Amino acid sequence: MASVENADVPKWRATALPSSPAGVVLQDSGKILNRDRIVQESARVSAGTYTLTAVCDGTGKAFFAVSLDGKAVAEAGAACNGRPETTKIILPAAGRVEISSSSVDAPLLYAYHLAPAQ
Numbered sequence: 001m002a003s004v005e006n007a008d009v010p011k012w013r014a015t016a017l018p019s020s021p022a023g024v025v026l027q028d029s030g031k032i033l034n035r036d037r038i039v040q041e042s043a044r045v046s047a048g049t050y051t052l053t054a055v056c057d058g059t060g061k062a063f064f065a066v067s068l069d070g071k072a073v074a075e076a077g078a079a080c081n082g083r084p085e086t087t088k089i090i091l092p093a094a095g096r097v098e099i100s101s102s103s104v105d106a107p108l109l110y111a112y113h114l115a116p117a118q
Helices: 009-016
Strands: 026-032 038-041 049-067 071-081 083-091 095-104 110-116
Touching: 009 026, 009 071, 009 110, 026 071, 026 095, 038 049, 071 110, 095 110
Parallel strands: none
Antiparallel strands: 026 110, 038 095, 049 071, 049 083, 049 095, 049 110
16 A cells, blocks of 8 residues: 555545445545544434444554444444454434544554444
8 A cells, every 4th residue: 555645535535444235324435644533423313223434544442432423332443454344333312413432543544434323
């Protein structure tokens, strides 16, 4: 892989993270160049069971924290080996979902999507 700083994130994501046939309710991808958290928020997500699929490339591990209306729901991680990892997420009620991405092993590339469980 080329350096993280010069990587083409959309091109990497297209091959690293398979699309979800169920439709995606929240997704993000990008570069973590330092230890700052990157937060993505949805307007409103229905209660139910979802799958968070995450992948990262670089060194170390990326972490993903999922919250519902400001309350922690789940945490997930992905080893930076380019292979997607999935975590089941249960949202007990409808509300605003926020997913924060972070890593102490920056720089790295990350991508994830949250989709209804099949």
